[in-house]
Amino acid sequence: MKIWVYIDHFKADAVSASWEAIGAAKALGGDVAAVVLGFGVENLANSAFEYGADEVLLGQDAALEDFRVENYATALSALASDATPDLLLFPTTSRGRELAGMVAMDLESGVLVDVVAMEMDGDKVLATRPIYAGKLLQKTVCNATPQIVTLRGRAFEKPEAESGRSGTLTQVQVTSGDEKSTVEGYAEAGGGVSLTDASVIVSGGRGTSNNPNLTAPDGMSEDEAEIWRAQQGFALIAELAETLGAAVGASRAAVDANYIPYANQVGQTGKVVSPDLYIANGISGAIQHLAGMRNSKVIVAINKDADAPIFKFARYGVVGDLHEIVPALNEAMKARLG
Ligand SMILES: Cc1cc2nc3c(=O)[nH]c(=O)nc-3n(C[C@H](O)[C@H](O)[C@H](O)COP(=O)(O)OP(=O)(O)OC[C@H]3O[C@@H](n4cnc5c(N)ncnc54)[C@H](O)[C@@H]3O)c2cc1C
Structure with missing residues (x-):
């Protein structure tokens, strides 16, 4: 053949x-x-x-x-x-x-x-x-x-x-045919490790905005305050990702709410990934999200709700507030990885 x-x-x-x-x-x-x-x-x-x-x-x-x-x-x-x-x-x-x-x-x-x-x-x-x-x-x-x-x-x-x-x-010899478009330049997407190549992915969902201990700066509308809170949550996720040499992923709810760009979305209408380790933070585990990550070798879920569907697919689950657990995990990983 x-x-x-x-x-x-x-x-x-x-x-x-x-x-x-x-x-x-x-x-x-x-x-x-x-x-x-x-x-x-x-x-x-x-x-x-x-x-x-x-x-x-x-x-x-x-x-x-x-x-x-x-x-x-x-x-x-x-x-x-x-x-x-x-x-x-x-x-x-x-x-x-x-x-x-x-x-x-x-x-x-x-x-x-x-x-x-x-x-x-x-x-x-x-x-x-x-x-x-x-x-x-x-x-x-x-x-x-x-x-x-x-x-x-x-x-x-x-x-x-x-x-x-x-x-x-x-x-x-290549024949390249009619050019229907021209490329004028490229814009840097940023964002570190590529999601599709990553062996470890740390992802965040709508739960990233739910931190009752965080007060948004004065003068923000409710929507702006939600996005600001979520960005603080995603900053914790990015720190853990950096420690692990991981890429940052997100649910569609997080993307639709403008917490993070679409390029980070995992799922049916985002990227399909199969890392060795997928850490889902504040993600419920909707079927469309699972479509993008259920083939991960090891799934870890961190969620406040013990009945969240993601736990059915996770090898390891932590019931609790991601804003407390993610920084603690990051410290533990830093200590372990030197
Ligand atoms: C056609 C179609 C295509 C779609 N494609 C995609 C796709 O590609 N990817 C995708 O992700 N979704 C997709 N969706 C959307 C999907 O159905 C869900 O709405 C979405 O995945 C939910 O995102 P979420 O888990 O972040 O939010 P939610 O479902 O709102 O879940 C948030 C979770 O966070 C937990 N939580 C809250 N606060 C905290 C906290 N402080 N600490 C820890 N946990 C907390 C909650 O218990 C909850 O489980 C699609 C939907 C449709 C109809």
Whole structure:
């Protein structure tokens, strides 16, 4: 079987899930080629070999310097039409999803999105993916060729990089098509560790604003005071996250109430994450939030309400006020981690 793995990157900085996808492809068997598109991205070809690719298809063009899905899809679809891989793997990032969808249209195939496990079934890949907000797992096959699959980040193990490993480097000619958009610049999003790559996430919900011991500064409206209180709560969460080298997540209620930007939202309409450790603070555990984090290896919940649904999914639960527990946990972690 001929497997292509698309290496997703921003300005030659690859997302870790691209290397996980190479590991997943190797586990299926067959020839594994990494597809590296961009401009000034030779370093990614070397990394792809080190993570296990047998071949790298390197397509470079100035028009591919910035990711614009139409250019990338034109380039990738043309390559795949010529070389006819059996399986195309992408990481489930926003770029990966968009590109996989467009390439599937061009190649008249389908896409299995957010897959968490794969196995061979005859000459086809049988993919497992969560459905109904993660309540069920579905096993499914894409019957068209190439089969196109996006893999959930951190659901597959990242191979150990083997320094100095190499393979066949094939420079490919890319056609990038009509440009429908121009990129004028990038704005720094800030916020430290990326949510989707994080192995530890400390999250906050509506409970962050509920601190009866905190009096908002004079002159604030009720809404402003609520946001101010929540920001103090999220500052405690950020401190714990910093101690643990973790990313900061949030529920949609916290995002909708303007406590924290949308980029931090975890859940059905936010980011889907699978860290080793997820600490949920003042989050009730609504089904839509669980859809984004229930695959975390260990869930810790801190909530005032002993009956909060999140406790049904948590390995460890602390019933109490997050404003007392989070700082205490932070001190304990600092002492332990030095
Ligand atoms: C179509 C759709 C999509 C959605 N997508 C998402 C999504 O992607 N992500 C998401 O999160 N939600 C999503 N939601 C919203 C979801 O249904 C819930 O409303 C939301 O998750 C609730 O957020 P919360 O747990 O922070 O707030 P609440 O449900 O209000 O819970 C707050 C919790 O904090 C606890 N608490 C209060 N004070 C304290 C304190 N001082 N210390 C400790 N605990 C305290 C309370 O006991 C309570 O359990 C979606 C909803 C819909 C309809």
